[in-house]
Amino acid sequence: MSxxxxxxxxxxxRLVTLAFGALLMVTPFLYMLSTSFxxxxxxxxxxxxxxxxxxxxxxxxxxxxRGDFGHYFxxxxxxxxxxxxxxxxxxxxxxxxxxxxxxxxxxxxxxxxLIGLMIPAMMLIVPQFVLAKFFGVLDSLVGLIIFYVxxxxxxxxxxxxxxxxxxxGELDQAMQIDGAGHWRRFWNLALPxxxxxxxxxxxxxxxxxxxxxxxxxxIITTPENxxxxxxxxxxxxxxxxxxxxxxxxxxxxxxxxxxxxxxFQRHFVQGLTAGSVKG
Amino acid sequence: MTELVRDxxxxxxxxxxxxxxxxxxxxxxxxxxxxxxxxxxxPGFLLFLVCIVYPMLQAIQMSFFDWKLVAGxxxxxxxxxxYVRAFNDPRFWLALSxxxxxxxxxxxxxxxxxxxxxxxxxxxxxxxxLFRVLYYLPVVTSWVxxxxxxxxLFADRGLINFALDDLLGAxxxxxxxxxxxxxxxxxxxxxxxxxxxxxxxxxxxALQGVPKELEEAAVIDGANRRQRFGAVTLPAxxxxxxxxxxxxxxxxxxxxxxxxxxxxGGPGGATEVLLTYMYRQAFEFLxxxxxxxxxxxxxxxxxxxxxxQLKLFRNPEATx
Numbered sequence: 001m002s003x004x005x006x007x008x009x010x011x012x013x014r015l016v017t018l019a020f021g022a023l024l025m026v027t028p029f030l031y032m033l034s035t036s037f038x039x040x041x042x043x044x045x046x047x048x049x050x051x052x053x054x055x056x057x058x059x060x061x062x063x064x065x066r067g068d069f070g071h072y073f074x075x076x077x078x079x080x081x082x083x084x085x086x087x088x089x090x091x092x093x094x095x096x097x098x099x100x101x102x103x104x105x106x107x108x109x110x111x112x113x114l115i116g117l118m119i120p121a122m123m124l125i126v127p128q129f130v131l132a133k134f135f136g137v138l139d140s141l142v143g144l145i146i147f148y149v150x151x152x153x154x155x156x157x158x159x160x161x162x163x164x165x166x167x168x169g170e171l172d173q174a175m176q177i178d179g180a181g182h183w184r185r186f187w188n189l190a191l192p193x194x195x196x197x198x199x200x201x202x203x204x205x206x207x208x209x210x211x212x213x214x215x216x217x218x219i220i221t222t223p224e225n226x227x228x229x230x231x232x233x234x235x236x237x238x239x240x241x242x243x244x245x246x247x248x249x250x251x252x253x254x255x256x257x258x259x260x261x262x263x264f265q266r267h268f269v270q271g272l273t274a275g276s277v278k279g
Numbered sequence: 280m281t282e283l284v285r286d287x288x289x290x291x292x293x294x295x296x297x298x299x300x301x302x303x304x305x306x307x308x309x310x311x312x313x314x315x316x317x318x319x320x321x322p323g324f325l326l327f328l329v330c331i332v333y334p335m336l337q338a339i340q341m342s343f344f345d346w347k348l349v350a351g352x353x354x355x356x357x358x359x360x361x362y363v364r365a366f367n368d369p370r371f372w373l374a375l376s377x378x379x380x381x382x383x384x385x386x387x388x389x390x391x392x393x394x395x396x397x398x399x400x401x402x403x404x405x406x407x408x409l410f411r412v413l414y415y416l417p418v419v420t421s422w423v424x425x426x427x428x429x430x431x432l433f434a435d436r437g438l439i440n441f442a443l444d445d446l447l448g449a450x451x452x453x454x455x456x457x458x459x460x461x462x463x464x465x466x467x468x469x470x471x472x473x474x475x476x477x478x479x480x481x482x483x484x485a486l487q488g489v490p491k492e493l494e495e496a497a498v499i500d501g502a503n504r505r506q507r508f509g510a511v512t513l514p515a516x517x518x519x520x521x522x523x524x525x526x527x528x529x530x531x532x533x534x535x536x537x538x539x540x541x542x543x544g545g546p547g548g549a550t551e552v553l554l555t556y557m558y559r560q561a562f563e564f565l566x567x568x569x570x571x572x573x574x575x576x577x578x579x580x581x582x583x584x585x586x587x588q589l590k591l592f593r594n595p596e597a598t599x
Contacts (some may be wrong), residue, residue, distance in 0.1 A: 014399050015406065021396060022413040025472070029416065031438060032428050044436040047445065090323035097319030103312075109324065116331045120533045120581065122554050123574045126561045127334035127341060130348065150330030153323050182315040211421035213536045218562060229423040233540060236427065243431055250424040261419045265412060 036060070036247035043243040059248035069249060071224065072231040076253075079141055079227055080209040083148035087205050088198060090149065091156030096186050098157070099164035100172070110161075116154040122214060132219055139221045148209045156201045163197035164190060199267045207257060228253040342572035348565060361572035370548055371573065374556035380463055381552060382531030385470035389527055390520075392471070393478025398512075400479070401486045411483070415476035425473055426540035430456065433465040433541075459549035462542050466550065469537050474530070478523050485519030486512070521592040525585050532581050553577050 030050075035043055036059055037052040063069050098110055128147055129138075137143030167190060175185050191198065213229040220226055226234075232253055235246045342362070345355040365371045396414060400407055417425060432438045433455040440452055455461045489512055497507045513520075535554040538544060544551035544559065551559075553573065561570030 018410050093319045094323040097316045101316035103316050123578045124334040126570050127337040150326050153327050213423050233423045254420050257419050
């Protein structure tokens, strides 16, 4: 392709089309940002204001100072970090087990994982609720974490197994001859080599748990255990939503996600490729 | 986990030759061969069995009962009654058709637009990373936030109506979320907007794998753009196409948060989709048995659709 440079008009048409599309993608975000600086009497004003006039910080003040948003933010952070760490660690161990060893039942177990990958999370929400009640973890962060970890195992194991299988066996054998045990070969050799794949798994799991809504909505009943998606959703009143407030909270809730995405976007591409096209 | 340690038929890795007597050595060998993988796999797999596989089976079991959540209350076995009820439930059919409509109006646009953007973006340029980020931004944003955002955009005095009224000259103000079809349009618009970036990213990755030699050979043979796309590009990205289609169909039937937040199934249940209807039956009416039956039906639909697509998609060369 590099040999055949596109001629000028085609190239500009391409850029204009892309820019127009990108504008459609981004305008809602910009409008949300703008509304978060508007007073309630201006949010549904016609014609709509793209630059808030007068601009106010009162929505952010109310979200950050009054109310428990700091608390919800902390809940989300704890749940997402703990779930991600556990899910990636357990998945990496499983993936290594499947990639490096042969044992009876291996294929069957991996098939079972694949079925778990295909089953949409929402299908299991009723029996999982019963299970969580049985364990006594309803309305708790632990209840969120357990099921977030379990729900993210299949995809991560699938993603990481491919990576571990692609690692050359010679290094492993060399370490084995040097007397390194199974765990050391996993921890000191395989994991560091799999860092790119681990980064991908970590990012996807973090985003999934940070954004998760349905399960948290189902099991969390007391306000102090709410995570951000629930808290944001509950900001809309039955009549006359305070849109400025809702979007100030939304902006705060999506900032970490956007930061993680912008920092690690290279891994997104890798992860999507490894997980899909080869699979 | 016992399965792992029991009954070994032939270890291929880590053969330990020890000088112990044959029988004891055999048991020892089995132990040493299968213990490490068991220890690596057991913690995660047990959690998976308990929290995913067991609920899967229990969903099927619950669907045959009038399930009582309260401890001590006896659940009554109903046989297939919950399924019969679903087939005679007009609200179930409405929800099913809404899910189907959502799928039909979100999957093709996401594939076409995602592929289109990917084709425009595949040549590396200074602007490529920026565009990639902008198109992908909605994908990483939580469903709750974007659903609220679209509810606001499609409000009676919202940006969409303003654009239609004042820029395109439409005179009637549409109350988007107050009627079934217009509400579905808004919900589908959100689905497409949020999903384009994802399919774009998959296609972009797949396009990197299109063999350059073939493409150049096609140019030399005088194939035009369209012919090259059909003869070189499409076959090369076919696995990605299968993957994207199947995932989007599954995702289409999984629509939940956007409907819940934007219309809550309203007005009067007219925009209820399968999952919101299932959720309402279970957690609003506490009819866990019926909710489970609906979940099982949905799973069967999703699985059979995936299987059908795999069959249809298999071997594009053979049909060419």
